[in-house]
Amino acid sequence: MSLRGLVVALLCGVLGVGIGVGVAYVAQPTPSHGALATPMVGVSPSVPIDETPSRSPYAPDITFARLEPGLALQAKHVISNELARWRYHVPLGWDAYWVCSTASSCPADAYTDKPMAPDVVDQAQEVRFRPPSEPTTGGYSLRVRILDNTFVDVHQTVATKIIGFRDSSQIAEFHILHKNDHSVYFEYRDAASNLHRFNFFEWFAVPGQTNTTLEMSVSGRAVDVPGLKALINRFADNVLGTLPPTPKKSPSATPS
DSSP states (O other): OOHHHHHHHHHHHHHHHHHHHHHHHHHSOOOOOSSSOOOOOOSSOSSOSSOOOOOOOOOOOOOOOOOOTTOOOOEEEEEEOSSOEEEEEEOTTOEEEEOOSSGGGSOTTOOTTOBOOGGGGGGOSEEEEEOTTOOSSSSOEEEEEEOOOSSOBHHHHHHHHHHHHHHOTTEEEEEEEEEOSSEEEEEEEETTTOOEEEEEEEEEEOTTOOBEEEEEEEEEOGGGHHHHHHHHHHHHHHOEEEOOOOOOOOOOOOOO
């Protein structure tokens, strides 16, 4: 190789090394001197980031007049057991139905949602009240239940109810809307009907007692929620619990 060719080759090599070093320097990350970290932007992530999972649509609600606030509670009833006696009010004209939560809570010829005769309403352990002509599924109602409970207080009852609903195979997408030491309001998807339902529970203890002996609840659709809240508040304002009267002792037999 001539002297001129050797010089050209050496110059090309030096230029190539210099360009490579420059590219490597530019490619290095620039150190951040700010107080806030800058997040990296994902490119076409396979999993959405911070997005609420889509929910399948609910089944349409039944076409029945919604529950309006301000409904008068004029009908008076009594529910009692050996632990307590409760007097409560429900909307006038509403029909009573059996609720057979346990085998012992209904007579042999009764079943859940069977209409109750007026003369047995105050003898039952659990009753559901609905407006006239309302379907038994998908509407709104008020339910009362006397509890055979000698030791569990109201706080424990609230927690037990929440666990029961969350673990139920009939309940989906359970969400608590409000909770305190004696009540819980929640919404859920009914697994059987696919309806969007709202259920508000409240528990009561006789004044001076700690064990809860009365459970009441109202349930309905989203459109009924203002009426459900008003109904449960009116019920609580009027309910009255007392201890049952002490049974009279029969006179002892005198020896003959």
